[in-house]
Amino acid sequence: MKYVIILGDGMADEPIEELGGKTPLEYARTPVMDDLAGRSEVGLACTIPQGMKPGSDTANLAVLGCNPRQYYTGRSPLEALSIGVDMKEGDIAIRTNLVTLSEEEEAYEDKRILDHSSDEISTEDAAVLLEAVRKELEEDAYHFYVGTSYRHLLIWSKGSVTELTPPHDVLGQRAGDHLPAEEKLRAMQKKSYEILSKHPINLERKAKGLNPANSCWFWGAGTRPSLPSFEGKYHKKGAMISAVDLLKGIAVGTGMANIHVEGANGGLHTNYEGKAQAAADALLKDGFDFVYVHVEAPDEMGHQGSVEKKVQAIEYLDERVICPIREALDKAKEPYRLLVLPDHPTPIRVRTHTSDPIPYLLYDSEKELRRIGAYNEREARISGILVEQGYELIRKLFEN
Template sequence: MKYIIMLGDGMADEPLNELGGMTPLEYAKTETIDALAKKSEIGMAHTIPEGMSPGSDTANLAVLGYDPKIYYTGRSPLEALSIGVDMKETDVALRCNLVTLSEEEGIPYEERTIIDHSSDEISTEDAAVLLDAVREVMEDEIYKFYVGTSYRHLLIWDGGHVVELEPPHDHLGQIIGGFLPEDEVLRSMMEKSYDILENHPVNIERRKKGLKPANSCWFWGAGTRPALTSFEDKTKLKGAMISAVDLLKGIAVGAGMKNIVVEGANGGLHTNYEGKAAAAADALLKEGNDFVYIHLEAPDEMGHQGSVERKVQAIENMDSRLIKPLVAQLDASGEDYRLLVMPDHPTPICIRTHSSNPVPFMIYDSRKDLNKSWKYNEKEAAQSGNIVIEEGYKLIDRLLSE
């Protein structure tokens, strides 16, 4: 038996007037998922424990079977694992986004507005050049910068302490003054980064191309070194992760899972869907893995952008360009498999950030035909009369149970 989790990050949403009162998941043309749903069980799961922030960090830990209340020590330390940073006990890791702030002349830094948390999904190559410029001015023995992927980078604070910091994607379109760090050094570093980056040649060139400049660092997600139980020890399954996002790669490192790198996978709408499908099939059928976790970032990014059309497209791409070819290869192999399709959390278009609402799940077993009439979406999963998983980290037990 093989097991797959297909995680559409932020895929769940709220009904939208633009879609006739449907959610993007309801509205999207998902022929493969709809066909599988009729043979599957569907239901709802709470992936965000009460009192915890609705982030991809806590939610993906839960989906993988790790109780966030036990294992979560912050988002950035997980990303540090992915980058290969060996954190000391005294280190605190912080996410360093390269963001786009408004560029009005003559106003203080704190009066600027946050325009884009991803600087138009800046390439890693451009971001590395900009981070080098920041490092040259601000790095010392206490604060060290590390290049991650796209807009997502890392600051390690030696001897630091975990401080409350605001995620930039929670405050798009807002003036930043009320969301800056209380820590004077971190706040000063963010302000200085704007002076360094505003007129950097990379940003001058980006403006000429009609792209948003990556003109400021933004620190958030502070935490200490994590310690996850081995996934194989916990489940007796050999597992692999397929993701373009450092957070998920870091979770895989911490859990002792194999990270599979797919060329052209970038965390955006135009990622390599087919490459992820092929890599998952190879991992299961040729490389001896029992379990594959496929993470797709695109629906979440489109939710943060507030783009209804692009979020629908991301879901349709997942269905036709990832799930369809993967299922075809698995069916052709004759291997029995169980497939869990779900989001980690909602990223509703109306708020452009995450919510803690429960999410729909679908579990398909290639050996069974449950002969249902439902489709997979938020509304029908909630109305199915099926179970509601209150502790989301226990849902994987339902997938793995025979």
């Protein structure tokens, strides 16, 4: 038996008037997910523990079977694992976004947070910009590390965990209302605008009609994590396929393999087919029992507030990831169980994460169910099935 989780990050949403009162998942053309739903258990799961902030960090830990209340120490420490940063006792990891702030002649505090991803800046351009910041701002206690696209890392030696605001939670709002309380971090963030706003790469981006990556934004602070071994806990050899450092870090922390896919970038135009092929190869050729395929695009489109692009991202997931993985396993006559779900909702209305229960479908190729209905939030709610502790959902996938 092979086991697969396919996760569309932020895929769940709310009914939208311009979609005729449907959610993007309801509206999107998803024949494969809908066909699977007619043969699967469909229900809701609570991936965000009550009182914890909704995020891909806590939610994906839960989906992988780790109780966030027990294992979550912050987002950035997981990303640090991904890029090979050896955090020492007392180190604080801080996510460093390259963001777009408004460029009118106003004080930094009065600038508006326009884009948390700087139009999904390439890693190559971002690395050059971060190097410019590093040369000016790096000190003995503060070290910058390049991640992927707009997502980077600051290690603060012998620092303290401080409350920091994710930029995607406050899009369109005044920067000064959400700056770090810690004086040094606040000063570094403001100085980064002076360094980046006139950098040649950003001048070139503006000339092309792209958002400039004109400021660092600090958030997601935390200490070194200690996660349980996935194979030790479930007796399955597992692999992660994701373009996002957070998911790669969770894989490192749980002892799973990370499978690199060329052209996978966490955006709408990622290498979907490459991810699907890598998953099939891992299961059918490379001896893995379990593969976790993470697709970031629906979440990014939710943050952008683009209804059209979120629908497109969901359709790409169905056609270009789920379909070929299913076909490969069916063709190989390999029995398998498949769990399809988002980690959390990222509703277009609010352009950030919420804690609402998410819809899942659980398919077993050897125990096909027969039910009427599609895969979406409404059908999951009608089912009456609710997994209250989201970290227990994976037990359903693995149970005999």
